[in-house]
Amino acid sequence: MSLKVVPQAIEIRNNKIEFDNLLFFIVDSNSSVKIEPLIGYDAIIIDSKDAEFAKLILKKIRGHYNPEFYLKPVFLINYKESKDPILHSLNDGFIHSYDQLKEIADVAKQIFLKTTQLDYQLVATFEAQMMKKVLNFMFTRDLKTLKPIPDLNSVIGYTYPAISVNFDSSEETQVLEILEWGEREGLVWPDFHERIYLCNQCSGGFLSYREVCPHCNSSNSSAQDLVHHFPCAYIGPLSDFQNNVDNALTCPKCNKALRHIGVDYDKPSIIHHCNNCDKNFQDFFVKAKCISCTQDVEVQYLIPKAINVYKLTKRGRTAASNGFLSTGKEVEDIFGTLTMAVFKTMLHYEIERIKENPEQQKSSIVIVNIENIFELYKKVGKKAEKTILESIVNLIRENVRPTDFIAFENSSTMYLGLINSDALQSEATLENLKTLIEKLIKNNFNDFSANINFKVKLLQPFNKSEFQLQELTKDLFD
Numbered sequence: 001m002s003l004k005v006v007p008q009a010i011e012i013r014n015n016k017i018e019f020d021n022l023l024f025f026i027v028d029s030n031s032s033v034k035i036e037p038l039i040g041y042d043a044i045i046i047d048s049k050d051a052e053f054a055k056l057i058l059k060k061i062r063g064h065y066n067p068e069f070y071l072k073p074v075f076l077i078n079y080k081e082s083k084d085p086i087l088h089s090l091n092d093g094f095i096h097s098y099d100q101l102k103e104i105a106d107v108a109k110q111i112f113l114k115t116t117q118l119d120y121q122l123v124a125t126f127e128a129q130m131m132k133k134v135l136n137f138m139f140t141r142d143l144k145t146l147k148p149i150p151d152l153n154s155v156i157g158y159t160y161p162a163i164s165v166n167f168d169s170s171e172e173t174q175v176l177e178i179l180e181w182g183e184r185e186g187l188v189w190p191d192f193h194e195r196i197y198l199c200n201q202c203s204g205g206f207l208s209y210r211e212v213c214p215h216c217n218s219s220n221s222s223a224q225d226l227v228h229h230f231p232c233a234y235i236g237p238l239s240d241f242q243n244n245v246d247n248a249l250t251c252p253k254c255n256k257a258l259r260h261i262g263v264d265y266d267k268p269s270i271i272h273h274c275n276n277c278d279k280n281f282q283d284f285f286v287k288a289k290c291i292s293c294t295q296d297v298e299v300q301y302l303i304p305k306a307i308n309v310y311k312l313t314k315r316g317r318t319a320a321s322n323g324f325l326s327t328g329k330e331v332e333d334i335f336g337t338l339t340m341a342v343f344k345t346m347l348h349y350e351i352e353r354i355k356e357n358p359e360q361q362k363s364s365i366v367i368v369n370i371e372n373i374f375e376l377y378k379k380v381g382k383k384a385e386k387t388i389l390e391s392i393v394n395l396i397r398e399n400v401r402p403t404d405f406i407a408f409e410n411s412s413t414m415y416l417g418l419i420n421s422d423a424l425q426s427e428a429t430l431e432n433l434k435t436l437i438e439k440l441i442k443n444n445f446n447d448f449s450a451n452i453n454f455k456v457k458l459l460q461p462f463n464k465s466e467f468q469l470q471e472l473t474k475d476l477f478d
């Protein structure tokens with residue numbers, strides 16, 4: 001038991017401080033690297049004397065899937081200005097002494113206030129989950145942009161700390177995919193910053209560019225000036241004109257001494273000599289050797305990627321507090337569907353109805369997700385997206401009862417409410433629908449095979465509709 005008293009009656013007891021109704025925990029290099037025990041504290045102060053250790057702890061906290069961890073206020077003490085993107089970008093402030101506790105307590109309270117405004121609805125895809133996590137972090141910290149930071153530890157040379165913290169440095173290209181997804185969904189807006197080129201085999205960004213011989217691909221070549229002797233019109237490499245004794249140049253054809261460049265001779269270009277195959281050539285190839293997978297790629301086949309500064313759009317700003325539900329333009333007013341809000345209200349009434357006679361009245365809720373439909377959208381373009389969704393809805397409508405209802409969560413996921421249909425019947429309906437939708441997409445879009453997943457659950461009479469939908473979603477995507 002250690003007891004240390006610091007000015008203003010701040011008492012540190014076993015690394016804990018109680019201050020301003022907040023419970024702080026100080027993580028120092030003697031602390032465990034396990035972060036799970038930190039869950040009960042309101043805020044964490046990491047002693048950054050050992051920067052590597054501080055980085056490890058901060059990465060664990062911000063990289064955690066649980067908002068209780070990744071949104072936790074984290075402050076640094078003994079922090080030396082560092083270039084490390086994680087330490088530098090993902091702290092909530094730093095103090096030089098515990099006398100400044102008041103300042104960070106205020107920051108922590110601000111963050112808490114913001115956290116209470118967040119929407120914790122489960123979201124469908126991995127991309128959506130990641131993006132939601134980043135949006136939550138940005139919302140609670142009042143961040144408006146995601147800026148790329150040059151980083152030697154990243155395989156693509158850049159990092160976006162708030163997203164990258166969720167990935168290994170070797171997986172950094174996935175971060176770009178998440179951002180591209182966010183851009184497609186209208187959550188972030190790109191401002192061009194830089195272009196990078198990636199290996200077409202492994203997406204690595206550590207490339208070694210070389211000029212190689214067009215005959216044998218060797219980079220073992222040397223260059224020399226090409227000399228043109230005007231009086232006799234001889235053209236040859238400089239070495240043809242040189243001798244072993246002095247610096248004088250003599251034409252090998254007419255034996256005259258060369259005098260002044262521009263007057264009696266000229267150097268029109270450069271010629272390369274390959275030391276491997278002994279051939280001369282004027283233009284070399286440029287190849288990029290990937291340091292990660294050793295593949296040697298001609299530069300025109302590298303994958304160009306834009307590194308953008310991403311700004312939050314209005315939709316992105318509200319997604320943190322309102323969730324992603326039914327905000328997508330493409331799923332708005334599709335004939336034959338309800339908005340998610342109306343869908344939930346309808347479910348609520350249906351629950352009330354089955355409550356009266358739970359033994360006799362059985363209804364089901366269903367989630368349907370077309371996992372790879374974004375690939376199809378990419379092919380057919382944004383405009384055709386709605387047409388695809390409309391034809392899917394038509395098809396479903398033809399195969400369910402008029403009393404059943406449909407709502408889109410987003411352009412890849414929808415919910416159905418099947419009234420007076422028990423789990424077994426609903427399962428059969430959905431198997432049939434799945435086959436029909438697959439066929440529809442296959443026939444209309446050049447043999448595209450859609451990956452359709454669904455989950456059916458019997459509507460429970462004594463459980464909130466909101467909660468039942470969440471469970472259903474969780475079941476499908478877990």
Ligand SMILES: [Zn+2]
Nearest residue numbers: 213216274277
């Ligand atoms: Zn060669």
Ligand SMILES: [Zn+2]
Nearest residue numbers: 229232251254
């Ligand atoms: Zn000559």
Ligand SMILES: [Zn+2]
Nearest residue numbers: 199202290293
């Ligand atoms: Zn590679």
